[in-house]
Amino acid sequence: MSVIKKRIKNMYIRVLPPDGKVQITVPYTVSDDLIRRFAISKIQWIKKQKKSFEGQPRLTKRQYITGESIYFWGRRYRLDVQYSDAGSHVLPAGEKLVLEVRKESTPKQREHVVNEWYRAQMKQAVPKILKKCEYIVGVNASEWRIKNMRTKWGTCNIEKKRIWLNLQLVKKTPECLEYVIIHELVHLLERNHNDRFFGYMDSFCPDWRIRKAELNQQTLDCFEG
């Protein structure tokens, strides 16, 4: 287990692929005792994460085949690939997410089908959540867009009041999406991540640290398969 000290406000823990190495990132002010207790409180989760790495092909990409795990709004589904020449579809059915594709489709083509479905689902969900967040924060975004990003959950162009949301958020809980939207809207009030910014976060989204931790934990989804 490694501990990294940073200028942050809340602790977070990650289990890194492919070996399941545990990394805790903490603020400078946190005591060793608190770090230890934090790690202990996460033991079950750590075990689960480590287990999920076992038996997973390393450095291989998702194949989009039956049995793979796939996430949608924070829920884990089992992918069920069915062959059809009638066109491509994605359909949640209980614990399963049915992916209908042509038999000869490549993983890349299947990924495209899933991502387009994800995008449509997210497009449908964002307006309502954004409206709620705009009401809470008291500012409006002039425009929002979805983009598949590798490193950021969201960005905000302050001058244009434009918000970009990571397509990957559709895999997380709606509360995580709400947290990211509030974060980006708060940037319209305060550009920097300073005390004023976090003061706004505390008043607009009092449990934002929990949601952020959830988002960071679930970042691991991206490494799956």
Ligand SMILES: [Zn+2]
């Ligand atoms: Zn920010």
